[in-house]
Amino acid sequence: MGQTNSTQTRIEQREGSAKLEEKEYGNGCEDLLMKLPDECLGLIFSRLNAPDRNRCSLVCKRWLGVEAQGRRLLSLLxxxxxxxxxPSLLCRFENVTRLALKCPRRTPGIDDNxxxxxxxxxxxxxxxxxxxCRQLSDDGLVDFAKICGPLKKFSCGSCAFGVRGLNGILRHCAFLEDVSLKRLRGLVDDPKEFVGPGTNKIKRICLKELCNAHLLSPLIAGSKHLKTLILCRVFGNWDRLLEIITEHLKELVELHLEKLQVSDRGLLAVAQxxxxxxxxxxxxxxxxxxxxxxxxMGCKRLRKLHIDxxxxxxxGDEGLISLAEKCSELQELVLMGVNTTSESLVVVGANCSQLERLALCNSETFGDNELACVAHKCNALRNLCIKGCPISDKGLEALTGCCPNLSKVKIxxxxxxxxxGATxxxxSRGGLLVSLDTEILVTPKEIPPIRTSQEGSGMQSMHAATPSSRSALAKAKLALAAGGSFVAGTLLRRTSSSSGS
Structure with a gap:
């Protein structure tokens, strides 16, 4: 009995001392985060990703409010x-400026209300x-446009509304600058209804995978201050439409024509x-x-040109020569499926003195002679990409002493x-990065010194201490050339787990 009382007394003493220590600790220490202003706390939250922000908002009521006040982007299912x-979500994030509403396929989405x-x-x-959001109709879109804030960008894809809803957005959103439409099912061919005309503030229009292209021509032509126009898989004959549209687009800077029914007649219209x-x-x-x-002849200020x-x-050469002679400000040229030869590349190198990026893909005529022509003529070149062309190691030798600004070669x-040959x-060049399919060449600064021995067989292997070689599956191979001294380079090949023996 006495032993039980003594044990209970010791427990009470320990609890009392623990409470005393806790009280003293609480009086001596303070929460420094409580002194941090809400503005600084909000700035910290702005540097976090969405999952981390959501976790931080659960710490306390203050963090919940500060995080909500600083949220600008919101994406909802x-x-x-x-x-x-x-109501509860949007009242909490009352300062949201960018909102994304995405509904999965074959799932009922939100309605007009x-x-x-x-x-x-x-x-x-x-x-x-x-x-x-297939449950949204034209009426819902019009009602939204009448009460929404200063909307500047409207993007929709795989929705069911049509011409009347889009016209409601264009009519009531006076600050609209960017319109992106993709896979709209409600664009029905009606001779009495067209989309547009656009407002004077629209600067970018993107149309992808749409039918009844003629319904959209007033939207484009009416946007007189349009800077960027992207047309991708928009069905219909665009030759005649481009003739009508380009008469009004005097400020157009960027144009994408991808997978369209367009011919030389359409390019003649673009020349305006x-x-x-x-x-x-x-x-x-x-x-x-x-x-x-x-x-x-019309677009002499071209800086970037991609041709597939x-x-x-x-x-071929005839068209490229004309481009090189007229467009002297060209800085980036990408040719895919275009059979070019030295005849046109000489003109490109002579006239386009600002050319910094050149890419040639799937060209049957671009060989070693053409590569040597590029090396000797394009002195401002920084980035060179060659894919599916009949070049060899001999052609690469021309790059060793030419193109002083060249920093990256991709083959x-x-x-x-x-x-x-790639090694x-x-x-041969200290600051050059060469990429050969899955084999990436390491810069000379990362290659450790090679120690040779008289008893060696002439071939030695080493592992480069680079971030890409830390994986257990990475393998290093050393390419050596005979001739009295070793010329070594390190190749890193990414191998799959099935071939890592």
């Missing part, structure tokens, strides 16, 4: 069960993205855009040398180029 939660609720509770909304600087002509098999010639000839053979699917090019 726009299923039908989101509608009852919208929910979209109108978004417009009323987000007074500072600048950007709205709708994806897969005198301010054009960036052009993507991708998979347009009906365009040829004549179209490029007339294009070069689809191996049709309609684009893919060129059967005539070996690892030894020799790598070792």
């Amino acid at each position: 726009a299923q039908s069960d989101l509608a009852p939660l919208l 929910a979209l109108v609720l978004v417009g009323g509770l987000c007074p500072q909304l600048r950007r709205l993205k709708l994806k897969g 855009c005198r301010s054009l600087q960036v052009l993507y002509l991708i998979k347009a098999p009906e365009c040829g040398n004549w179209g490029l010639t007339v294009l070069a 000839g689809c191996l049709s053979g309609r684009i 893919k699917k060129c059967k005539g180029v070996s690892a030894t 020799t090019l790598q070792m």
